[in-house]
Amino acid sequence: MFDELGTNYRREIIGGITTFLAMAYILAVNPGILENAGMDKGAVFVATALAAAVGSLIMGIFAKFPISLAPGMGLNAFFAFTVVGAYGIPWQTGLTGVFFSGIIFIILSLTGIRETVINAIPVQLKYAVSAGIGLFITFVGLQGAGIVVDSPATLVTLGTFTGSTLLAVFGIVLSVILIIKLRSVGIFLGMVITAIIGMVTGIIEPPTAIVSAIPSVDSTFMVALEPLGDIKSLFNVKFLVVVLTFLFVDFFDTAGTLMAVAT
Numbered sequence: 001m002f003d004e005l006g007t008n009y010r011r012e013i014i015g016g017i018t019t020f021l022a023m024a025y026i027l028a029v030n031p032g033i034l035e036n037a038g039m040d041k042g043a044v045f046v047a048t049a050l051a052a053a054v055g056s057l058i059m060g061i062f063a064k065f066p067i068s069l070a071p072g073m074g075l076n077a078f079f080a081f082t083v084v085g086a087y088g089i090p091w092q093t094g095l096t097g098v099f100f101s102g103i104i105f106i107i108l109s110l111t112g113i114r115e116t117v118i119n120a121i122p123v124q125l126k127y128a129v130s131a132g133i134g135l136f137i138t139f140v141g142l143q144g145a146g147i148v149v150d151s152p153a154t155l156v157t158l159g160t161f162t163g164s165t166l167l168a169v170f171g172i173v174l175s176v177i178l179i180i181k182l183r184s185v186g187i188f189l190g191m192v193i194t195a196i197i198g199m200v201t202g203i204i205e206p207p208t209a210i211v212s213a214i215p216s217v218d219s220t221f222m223v224a225l226e227p228l229g230d231i232k233s234l235f236n237v238k239f240l241v242v243v244l245t246f247l248f249v250d251f252f253d254t255a256g257t258l259m260a261v262a263t
Contacts, residue, residue, distance in 0.1 A: 019068050021188040026052070026070050028191070033140070037080040037091040042215025067258075075249055077140045083242050095224035097239055101246035108251070118255045129252040145169075163203045167194060 031044040048071055055069030075098075083094045108114040118126075142148045145168030151157035159165060175190030182189065198204030227234060 015066065018185060021185045023052070023068060023070055024188050025191055026073065029073065030071050030076055032144075033076045033080050034091075035080075037084040037094070039091055040215075040219040043217045043220040046215050046217050047220060072250065072253060073137050074134075074253060075246060077137060078245070078249065081140070087238050087242070089238060089242065092223050093227050093234070093239065094242060095220075096227045096234065097242035098246055099224040100243045101250065104243075104247050105250055114251065117251075121252075121255065126252070126255050129255070163201070164198075167198050167201070167203050170194065170197070 027045060027048055030048045031041045034044045035041045052068070052070040059065055059067055059069055079091075079094055079098070083089050083097070084091050089097075105114075108117075139148070146159040146162065146165045147168060148156050149159040161169075171190055171194030174193060175187055177186075178190050179186030195204060199206040
């Protein structure tokens with residue numbers, strides 16, 4: 001089979017390890033962002049790992065396409081800070097909106113409508129969508145690190161440089177250098193080195209154990225289906241905006257990502 005696909009065991013193993021190192025950061029970042037919405041951090045960690053594992057296995061086994069899948073890093077920030085934070089929608093109901101948008105996305109994909117729309121979009125616009133989402137994620141990260149803060153005069157201004165802020169700046173610079181030098185593993189190594197320095201200097205609290213029990217997912221498991229018991233409560237403008245926003249952002253984000261990978 002490998003001969004037919006023009007690959008071999010060595011290439012697949014190296015590619016798999018490299019891809020994992022490049023996307024492993026999501027295991028820390030995704031729970032950290034969704035924790036702001038009130039979700040249990042441990043449960044989100046397990047869900048993130050399972051979603052990435054199952055999605056990547058399906059992509060490799062059935063689609064036979066060298067792309068790993070994981071939860072989107074733009075939509076999680078939108079979910080936590082806009083849907084739950086700004087709109088005031090409970091995260092349980094927000095997950096229901098994500099569920100509905102996913103169902104619609106699958107229908108659009110299976111019927112060929114998605115492919116037709118994507119082919120009609122200019123390539124420049126597809127790239128612009130991915131770049132815009134990347135800038136949004138960057139802004140959320142800068143806020144979380146305290147590098148930029150809210151300002152009533154200019155909306156955004158530089159924050160006070162504390163130990164954690166300086167550590168974040170160091171981590172960003174180090175990661176950029178490592179990405180240039182080592183490419184895909186640069187992000188992972190940058191995170192590891194920054195975390196070690198943070199623990200040594202006392203800025204980051206070190207873990208109490210290397211291995212621990214798997215966190216429970218009871219607080220989030222199948223929660224997206226609970227609001228369906230009162231389906232009438234979902235028929236409002238805010239919920240419709242949430243569903244459509246998730247659908248459109250996911251629609252164009254995946255299009256831009258696939259275009260970027262394909263080229």
